[in-house]
Amino acid sequence: MRDAVAPSLAAWQPVLIAIASAASVNDNDGAHDLHHLHRVWTNAEALMAAGSGADADADPLIVMAACYLHDLVNLPKNHPERATASRLSAARAVAALAAAGFPAARLQAVAHAIEAHSFSAALPARTLEARLVQDADRLDGLGAIGLARLFYIAGQMGSALAHALDDRAYALDHIVVKLARLPALMQTAAGRALAGQRLARLLAFRDEFALEWGRAP
Ligand SMILES: [Fe+2]
Incomplete structure (x- = not known):
């Protein structure tokens, strides 16, 4: 076909x-x-x-x-x-x-x-086809572009950058509350592999962010 x-x-x-x-x-x-x-x-x-x-x-x-x-x-x-x-x-x-x-x-x-x-x-x-579209859309929520979109959407909702685990009030928490769950929810093997790589980049960023946040006056 x-x-x-x-x-x-x-x-x-x-x-x-x-x-x-x-x-x-x-x-x-x-x-x-x-x-x-x-x-x-x-x-x-x-x-x-x-x-x-x-x-x-x-x-x-x-x-x-x-x-x-x-x-x-x-x-x-x-x-x-x-x-x-x-x-x-x-x-x-x-x-x-x-x-x-x-x-x-x-x-x-x-x-x-x-x-x-x-x-x-x-x-x-x-x-x-539905599984592929779902994975493809969710992949755009991970990695560097996913991170940019995360803070863009948080800005639209008027959320703060970070604090405790509430992803509507605090943008950074969206990584743990939702995005960290996505690789396991991927419907295709290729989607799972790509999602794992992109999530690793997000978590590395989150670690850097937490370090700087902890140092902030
Ligand atoms: Fe979409």
Whole structure:
């Protein structure tokens, strides 16, 4: 199937970017802008290239569509409706893709991958494509870029830099409260390996930070 759809990836990518850009919900959000969507797709490509066994046979068109459209509706972490955002994104994505002539037989698979990517929605990822998109999105929360996004989002929520274990009030605690759990929650072997490497960088930063914080007057 991969060979059959490969030529259409290049044709669909600009369409997906146009749909994501038209939604414009992420225009003033540097943690969830078009660069985030490109990185998630790049992560997913790397995971697919590294996949073996059961992880090797994803439909890349479904994965790419879900990567670019997974944050069409993006609510802040402290928004009461946050857990519904991925379902709303999936519904908007299906409508936009159908209007653009996306292969109808793949629409439900794209919708599921979008719905299941979200941590707060807590839906099981039932397909390989959904597992790949979930891992690819979570990888962007780890490593150097994950760290930059962490403090960017904390700034949006008005959180302090650090203190005790409460990741809504204190940005640094997000590393221990959530991010340190991500490698074990990865759905693919390649995702688990990459997440472990990126988490190690985050924890090294956290150690440096704690050292300086401890010295602060
Ligand atoms: Fe995302």
